[in-house]
Amino acid sequence: MNGDPAVWSTTRPSVSPGDYLWTKIVYTYSDGTTSTLYNVSYIADSQTMTSVVTTYAVVVPDPNTGILPMTTPADSAFIYNTLSDAMDHVSLGDLLWSKTVYTYSDGTTTTNYGVNRIGADGSTGEPGDSEYIHLAYSNS
Numbered sequence: 001m002n003g004d005p006a007v008w009s010t011t012r013p014s015v016s017p018g019d020y021l022w023t024k025i026v027y028t029y030s031d032g033t034t035s036t037l038y039n040v041s042y043i044a045d046s047q048t049m050t051s052v053v054t055t056y057a058v059v060v061p062d063p064n065t066g067i068l069p070m071t072t073p074a075d076s077a078f079i080y081n082t083l084s085d086a087m088d089h090v091s092l093g094d095l096l097w098s099k100t101v102y103t104y105s106d107g108t109t110t111t112n113y114g115v116n117r118i119g120a121d122g123s124t125g126e127p128g129d130s131e132y133i134h135l136a137y138s139n140s
Contacts, residue, residue, distance in 0.1 A: 017045045027116050037114035047104040056086035059095040072113055094118050
């Protein structure tokens with residue numbers, strides 16, 4: 001397995017047994033800054049990938065202590081099927097978690113998690129209209 005692939009696509013490529021599927025998610029914030037999350041999944045020789053599903057969860061600071069829990073949310077918290085649905089519920093200082101489940105032809109799954117924190121005040125950036133996400137895939 002090599003490092004970051006050189007070629008990315010916005011549609012999931014065909015993945016053959018023995019290949020790696022890389023997923024690259026770029027979060028762009030209203031102040032123009034970005035953060036990038038990479039996931040990689042190996043397709044065993046006897047398998048093919050049948051689906052990739054990403055869901056999102058929003059984690060807020062404890063209202064009594066202000067402490068932001070850093071543990072992975074429970075599966076039941078991943079209720080948003082699209083990033084735009086999740087972003088409607090994110091406030092400054094919250095965590096936005098993503099959970100991507102890769103399902104293979106033999107019924108097994110691989111799960112990857114990612115997390116981003118929404119800036120507390122945004123005072124260093126220009127006001128923005130909206131958040132943007134870019135998904136890209138590679139099998140090379």
